[in-house]
Amino acid sequence: DVKVTQSSRYLVKRTGEKVFLECVQDMDHENMFWYRQDPGLGLRLIYFSYDVKMKEKGDIPEGYSVSREKKERFSLILESASTNQTSMYLCASSPGAGGYNEQFFGPGTRLTVL
């Protein structure tokens, strides 16, 4: 069964802390994505990666960075967390090239920055 897992379901951090969100997929997918989900705004793409060590900025990359050292793992990093980064973060993966391919989502991490 297809699976995308995220390291935490809930996370509480302080302003200025460095935060790591981890995502692992077991489907050998080439593409991986990080989104944030906010009420009334839907999902917004932060970063994505279509290969190991490759990364591309999405629509809202400011304040975030990513790392993809292995095909199955894609990490989202908040270098210095701020209260406006309180949100639900969703990781997804998809196979190969092409916009027709379904993205598979993890359960999400609800991050609160105090």
Place this chain on the structure above:
Amino acid sequence: GNSVTQMEGPVTLSEEAFLTINCTYTATGYPSLFWYVQYPGEGLQLLLKATKADDKGSNKGFEATYRKETTSFHLEKGSVQVSDSAVYFCALSDEVGDYKLSFGAGTTVTVRA
């Protein structure tokens, strides 16, 4: 650029009622269209998709038809159940070579027994 507009929620229905969620899009190319569903406490999962004009996607009693002339992909279900309570997202992606999805804002649907 690409964009997706969904009808605003929340939508509250009684069991066995008819559900329609409107979705219209703007795209530069020939997009594929998707409906994703998010049940409480879970991530998103694909509900249905259509990859070309006049295609109809269907799953779990839900249907949506890709209408190029009206740039729409409205979601419908003839008789909803309490278990259909969820947030529904319309999304599109460009033609081959573009990996990204553009999402609508989501529509929260609550079905009451």
